[in-house]
Amino acid sequence: MLEGLKIEVYKANQELAKNGLVTLRWGNISARDERTGYIVIKPRRIAFTQIKPDDLIVCDMEGKILEGSHTPSSDLFTHLEIYKAFPQVGSVAHTHSKWATVFAQAGESIPNLGTTHADYFKYDIPVTRTMRPEEIAKDYEKNTGRIIADAFTLKDPMTTPAILVKNHGPFVWGRDIADAVDNAVALEYVAEMAFYTLRLNTDADMNKYLIEKHVQRKQGGKNEQ
Amino acid sequence: MLEGLKIEVYKANQELAKNGLVTLRWGNISARDERTGYIVIKPRRIAFTQIKPDDLIVCDMEGKILEGSHTPSSDLFTHLEIYKAFPQVGSVAHTHSKWATVFAQAGESIPNLGTTHADYFKYDIPVTRTMRPEEIAKDYEKNTGRIIADAFTLKDPMTTPAILVKNHGPFVWGRDIADAVDNAVALEYVAEMAFYTLRLNTDADMNKYLIEKHVQRKQGGKNEQ
């Protein structure tokens, strides 16, 4: 079932590892099949570099497993909430990539300070609110997805396709798998540059006309130069 | 003798090198055979990448060499003290990995600031007290192991399987070799993230309910996602 999508998700796992975004088994990527609405996701307990297409799991939007002999990633229900809240999303990636996680641990959003950021994310990358004890005790992964969705009630999630879950790490999405992987790579890069830019100049800020220009150029191309 | 365990220790040496935790000849890993209680450890004076399974040394818990033509790692007696103090430990790794060593040199513990830390270590990673001149002059390596054990008299060493030896570097352990290697990789990663998290927000702290949740998830799986 969905063999083509499985191969794409499989390759995206390799891509995340190759770009230095995953260490040990921290992270997972999923994709939504446009026709059926089913989700293909990475299994738990298998190292990123050892996953094969057949190890991938197919489930429906309620998390019911339709195919696959492994347990799905423990973050599955966070992915599902993101797909439910943002219908345009075709793929979700979660990593513990270093710099994005540093901002998540600090509870600080990643400010837009340059055209690299603006080419991928119109606004600052937001950070979720502190989770409440009862949200952690029960349906933890589902509630993580809900507070992600809540953070985007006032703006289009596709203009800034990433968020930092406080004390945890980034969740990133895209129209499709390639888009989600690109956004995850770009997020880590702009997080590191934002950290050092503010160390060099605490008053650094971004030219708002440049943001508009680069967001508009993005619509025409695909963040390419 | 213990040929299977030797191959595992041999591979773990490669694994530490591959994960960027060892430079030149700094570091060593050992494992305890459950049945005999014997220890397999890396020899001294052989580069990490050049060790072969047959170069490994087998000794008893008093450090008496039972097999092997090389001198054992000079830190052997530190390893032995850790095995004696913590019966659940099946493997010990010592590295001079950069960020963990930075905290050791600063005499600062590594604070738990996120789920990456909580997935592997329940508490902050402690740092040992300053060694006294007489502890350094005689039985230096053995005394290093003793002050490591002392630091865990009040808590379970398996919930936080790592420590920083002040002005020296980290010692890490695990139920088995794979576990010790994973913990060494995770330690280095959370050390670096903790450093930068505190630079970004000096008041950063961790949600204690998240710690409980992730420690509990860990029991079910194996720090996997």
Add this chain to the structure above:
Amino acid sequence: MLEGLKIEVYKANQELAKNGLVTLRWGNISARDERTGYIVIKPRRIAFTQIKPDDLIVCDMEGKILEGSHTPSSDLFTHLEIYKAFPQVGSVAHTHSKWATVFAQAGESIPNLGTTHADYFKYDIPVTRTMRPEEIAKDYEKNTGRIIADAFTLKDPMTTPAILVKNHGPFVWGRDIADAVDNAVALEYVAEMAFYTLRLNTDADMNKYLIEKHVQRKQGGKNEQ
């Protein structure tokens, strides 16, 4: 047309990637053919590692495409302004390399603090002024090239062959392609070292007699040791 130059530009793209100066599709390099004055430039929307010599575009100094089936890099008109303003330039490279971009985002020039800098750049690396809304709205890429040229009205652009475009990233040039690539590699290296040097000693400065000596040694050799 210009097959030899295409192969050189193709190889330079690989070289920039190999030296860690490009991530995803951020960056582009071009060269000017001495005889015809034509420009060979990287196409848009093709990953750095996937470009083949035949994908490269040949255009004239007004940007008219003479050969090539792809769209040229969106920064083409910035390159053209640099070639127009600086007749000695044979190649232009644009990257979002991390440390040079950090200085660009901070709006800070990169100070000359050592012989590594002086071997390649006589002066501090300048940063362009803030672009005005009307310069961004219309002919954005051309105007970017113009404010680069403006920044060098008082000095020889070949003694300090690089500039930081504020909130964007570095543009680097050279007598030929190999020179431009070397300068891009050196720029990133000295940017990182300058950042940390000033963290270690806020009063750090450079011996002006050493600058003269190394600039003069450079004329004889080719920044080599």
Add this chain to the structure above:
Amino acid sequence: MLEGLKIEVYKANQELAKNGLVTLRWGNISARDERTGYIVIKPRRIAFTQIKPDDLIVCDMEGKILEGSHTPSSDLFTHLEIYKAFPQVGSVAHTHSKWATVFAQAGESIPNLGTTHADYFKYDIPVTRTMRPEEIAKDYEKNTGRIIADAFTLKDPMTTPAILVKNHGPFVWGRDIADAVDNAVALEYVAEMAFYTLRLNTDADMNKYLIEKHVQRKQGGKNEQ
């Protein structure tokens, strides 16, 4: 002439590159033949990764070339002064490795803050005084060697086999080539750790009894574990 030594110097060049200590063509390594007292050194203008054993140059202690068709490294006369001043030295390496150069640019010595430092260098790594205009104008490379030698008039250069030339970079030496390469690798590593240790704890310092212990262990072994 000295074919065996040429192959060793050739391999050491690869080793420096493999350990990330050289970028572009910045750096050079030489060795002294014990019997003849002749020096084998890297040629100028050839990339580190492209040098072949036959490209190496043999010269005497006055810099007279005895064999080789290339120009020797421009730093040759600095190497010669080090050999003249320190008779125990069998090999000299010069790099622009990042962290050692950062300390050199800041004009700050690298403090001994841990056993990794003590295993290779007993004291802090010193930094040379500012060079005077006349020392730069004439015999610049020779004078660089002289101020290096001056910095060790009060102590044994073999206990701390490295120095930082202010605003330039590190020079490192050893009993033989392998020793010089090891010391260059260790220097870069302890420089980086010292930088971050002081950021984490400005009062960090080293237990002097640990220094004695590790310096003494070093005599027995070869900085091995």
